[in-house]
Amino acid sequence: MSPTQTVTPQGAEILCIGTELLLGEITNTNAQYLAAELAKLGIPHYYQTVVGDNEARIHHALEVACSRSSLLLITGGLGPTPDDLTHAALASFFGVEMVEHPQVWEEILRKYGQRGMEPSPSNRKQAFLPQGATVLPNPLGSACGLIWQPRPDLHILTFPGVPREMQQMWQETAVPYLRSLGWGKEVFYSRVLRYWGIPESTLAERVGSLLAGENPTVAPYASQGEVRLRVTGRAPTREAAEALIAPVVEQILQISGEDYFGSDEATLASVVGELLLQRGQTLAVAESCTGGLLGQLVTGIPGSSRYFVGGIVAYDNRIKEQLLRVDPAALQQQGAVSEPVAAQMALGAKQVLGSDWALSITGIAGPDGGTPTKPVGLVYLGLADPEGNVEVHEYRFGSLRGREGVRWWSAQTALDCLRRRLLRYPLSGDPPQQGQILE
Amino acid sequence: MSPTQTVTPQGAEILCIGTELLLGEITNTNAQYLAAELAKLGIPHYYQTVVGDNEARIHHALEVACSRSSLLLITGGLGPTPDDLTHAALASFFGVEMVEHPQVWEEILRKYGQRGMEPSPSNRKQAFLPQGATVLPNPLGSACGLIWQPRPDLHILTFPGVPREMQQMWQETAVPYLRSLGWGKEVFYSRVLRYWGIPESTLAERVGSLLAGENPTVAPYASQGEVRLRVTGRAPTREAAEALIAPVVEQILQISGEDYFGSDEATLASVVGELLLQRGQTLAVAESCTGGLLGQLVTGIPGSSRYFVGGIVAYDNRIKEQLLRVDPAALQQQGAVSEPVAAQMALGAKQVLGSDWALSITGIAGPDGGTPTKPVGLVYLGLADPEGNVEVHEYRFGSLRGREGVRWWSAQTALDCLRRRLLRYPLSGDPPQQGQILE
Numbered sequence: 001m002s003p004t005q006t007v008t009p010q011g012a013e014i015l016c017i018g019t020e021l022l023l024g025e026i027t028n029t030n031a032q033y034l035a036a037e038l039a040k041l042g043i044p045h046y047y048q049t050v051v052g053d054n055e056a057r058i059h060h061a062l063e064v065a066c067s068r069s070s071l072l073l074i075t076g077g078l079g080p081t082p083d084d085l086t087h088a089a090l091a092s093f094f095g096v097e098m099v100e101h102p103q104v105w106e107e108i109l110r111k112y113g114q115r116g117m118e119p120s121p122s123n124r125k126q127a128f129l130p131q132g133a134t135v136l137p138n139p140l141g142s143a144c145g146l147i148w149q150p151r152p153d154l155h156i157l158t159f160p161g162v163p164r165e166m167q168q169m170w171q172e173t174a175v176p177y178l179r180s181l182g183w184g185k186e187v188f189y190s191r192v193l194r195y196w197g198i199p200e201s202t203l204a205e206r207v208g209s210l211l212a213g214e215n216p217t218v219a220p221y222a223s224q225g226e227v228r229l230r231v232t233g234r235a236p237t238r239e240a241a242e243a244l245i246a247p248v249v250e251q252i253l254q255i256s257g258e259d260y261f262g263s264d265e266a267t268l269a270s271v272v273g274e275l276l277l278q279r280g281q282t283l284a285v286a287e288s289c290t291g292g293l294l295g296q297l298v299t300g301i302p303g304s305s306r307y308f309v310g311g312i313v314a315y316d317n318r319i320k321e322q323l324l325r326v327d328p329a330a331l332q333q334q335g336a337v338s339e340p341v342a343a344q345m346a347l348g349a350k351q352v353l354g355s356d357w358a359l360s361i362t363g364i365a366g367p368d369g370g371t372p373t374k375p376v377g378l379v380y381l382g383l384a385d386p387e388g389n390v391e392v393h394e395y396r397f398g399s400l401r402g403r404e405g406v407r408w409w410s411a412q413t414a415l416d417c418l419r420r421r422l423l424r425y426p427l428s429g430d431p432p433q434q435g436q437i438l439e
Numbered sequence: 440m441s442p443t444q445t446v447t448p449q450g451a452e453i454l455c456i457g458t459e460l461l462l463g464e465i466t467n468t469n470a471q472y473l474a475a476e477l478a479k480l481g482i483p484h485y486y487q488t489v490v491g492d493n494e495a496r497i498h499h500a501l502e503v504a505c506s507r508s509s510l511l512l513i514t515g516g517l518g519p520t521p522d523d524l525t526h527a528a529l530a531s532f533f534g535v536e537m538v539e540h541p542q543v544w545e546e547i548l549r550k551y552g553q554r555g556m557e558p559s560p561s562n563r564k565q566a567f568l569p570q571g572a573t574v575l576p577n578p579l580g581s582a583c584g585l586i587w588q589p590r591p592d593l594h595i596l597t598f599p600g601v602p603r604e605m606q607q608m609w610q611e612t613a614v615p616y617l618r619s620l621g622w623g624k625e626v627f628y629s630r631v632l633r634y635w636g637i638p639e640s641t642l643a644e645r646v647g648s649l650l651a652g653e654n655p656t657v658a659p660y661a662s663q664g665e666v667r668l669r670v671t672g673r674a675p676t677r678e679a680a681e682a683l684i685a686p687v688v689e690q691i692l693q694i695s696g697e698d699y700f701g702s703d704e705a706t707l708a709s710v711v712g713e714l715l716l717q718r719g720q721t722l723a724v725a726e727s728c729t730g731g732l733l734g735q736l737v738t739g740i741p742g743s744s745r746y747f748v749g750g751i752v753a754y755d756n757r758i759k760e761q762l763l764r765v766d767p768a769a770l771q772q773q774g775a776v777s778e779p780v781a782a783q784m785a786l787g788a789k790q791v792l793g794s795d796w797a798l799s800i801t802g803i804a805g806p807d808g809g810t811p812t813k814p815v816g817l818v819y820l821g822l823a824d825p826e827g828n829v830e831v832h833e834y835r836f837g838s839l840r841g842r843e844g845v846r847w848w849s850a851q852t853a854l855d856c857l858r859r860r861l862l863r864y865p866l867s868g869d870p871p872q873q874g875q876i877l878e
Binding site for chain 2: 021022025026027028032034035036037038039045046048049050051052054057060061064068285287289290291292294295296300302305308309310311312313314315316318323352354366368403404407
């Protein structure tokens, strides 16, 4: 590899071009994606800049970025309209001509043709790149990017602003190119350990000195009730990085107990699904204040029809009585948001829908409907087991989380209750029990 | 107002400080929030920069920003830990000392005391600001910001990185301060017109020359099936801005017909709710592939218990037969994803749950389960009306949107079908019809 092919360790800069970012009309998720990808490759990254669709200001941003960074990743401004200036601004900044790449134009004609359409004359400009740049192909759209080394110590890659196109171009072409330059020789490999039902600070204290490690690193995050530990190892190969983090992951799992529910892409709903499949058992739900959210989370998992039979959204008390067989006296005396009603909803769902397990949720999501004794955020979760036993848990999620927050916490907490109960429920080799509908 | 108090029109720059942004661990929503707020105030804004928790690089970013911007909004780096450097870096960059503000420390003591806790010694540093800066109070947390005019032509405001704290400080203190400097004299007032069932390009063509207007401006956006037109007027007062946009909004509404469903915060679910309330009628749902999402959307509206009675999530065909009374022969011959099953599900929900209207959804959400004749994305929506008539619509949403996409489009499209049907259903002065449960 010649010296001009190896990038100095000065670092990468992400430059996002688009007036819509300056008007606050969209969130800059491209910068986050590329930043995380740079971290995975071990490429140092010190600055991000956003600038609008204005040639003079793009020139200024390029001047600043090219003086402090050796790898410039640019997104946006590659479309066919007059405000798409990125490639032309790069050419004028470095004082070169724009050159047509006929194969890009043919590719645009082909893509439009597939959809039975013709490109407009303005698309033609998308086939022009600064002299010396090569095409960074876009398999999905008409806006190709470029790979260019305008100076020995500077590499520039451009991508369209459309996240899906940018991401595919990054993975298919940019990553191999950067690896060929010598970057990404160290692999960063992470596992994310996921927790429910434990505060971030408590988990951090339990994990203790592991948080101070340098390789692997252990970092806690919290969002919407879930707490995560990200364990990241750095090594020459993925296998070596995996081997590096394995004992730390093992150590954390031994410390952290049942609050840990799964790793990486696992969700409470997917873990509950796996536990049910292992036991050959089925689930039904009865929802009041969540209005269908619990069923939606359960059925968000592909293949959930193997263990989820269905649900009853009993918003009106009539439905609780007549479909879920809740005792009208309980509704009248204790109210719809009460322990006995939650219990009867769970048992009713199990019986009427013919499942092994059933979860029920009844609560006050707000903003209205709270009273001093039954405030907004009060929620009862019922859980009926295969033997027909039922347990009810009372939660007070408060009013600060808002209606959507109370509903989210209720549904997730219900899944967590079932998860913990399933962990203690014996595995059996029997085939799935065929529930009987008792109608 | 003295000249040094009026900011030159050089523009604002947003500088976000935090290594977590450079690692791609969080999305930079603060930049979007502040950018949108600057646009509302009419403050020109040309650059955004992100830099990590490193004093030398913060200095470099300040050097660049102070040379091209006259208002610097800085977020992040105000916490008590050693990597929180923002105020110290500002002091060293401008060559001034850090000065303690005793009232800030008292406020921190008070806030911790309220929660029965004591601050750690490291919190003390949060009471120090560069000499000459004044406190920008943080009503929620311990990290106060600053307001500082280190040079006649430069105003700096700092905020913590926690979005809720930053936003409250922005609204309560920063906006009045910027207005006192002469900014925000023109009010920007927008209305958002929302559409379902029309492509962005078609709507843009219909609106035509209005898109070229300068005041008010009309700008189209599309996301997840919904298309929006934002009409923005600029005037000295809100009333004047409202008057400016009113005729344009009127003109657009006359052009755009029934695809328009509501303005500003309206959703398809909220509009359906209003139309039902106006007619004193109720709704029930029967869901298969959406698993509860339709019910969740309907019940996401506060007060939806006035018109939503409940739903049945019939994931398993047993439930379709036994709870929704779908003909087993139809299930066997035409399959669960078919026109007759959708029709029977809607009628079954209306009858079993005792509502005026009922919506049903049955489809193939994927990723598995598709066949050549019934591909992933094929969805049937059923709608039963108060007279017991039923209509079924077939949709092919394709597989590219993914499982969540097919579910989202199905539920939203079902709401849109009901909305269009309700628009044509006469208003009556009768009290809500009490549905009969036919069990």
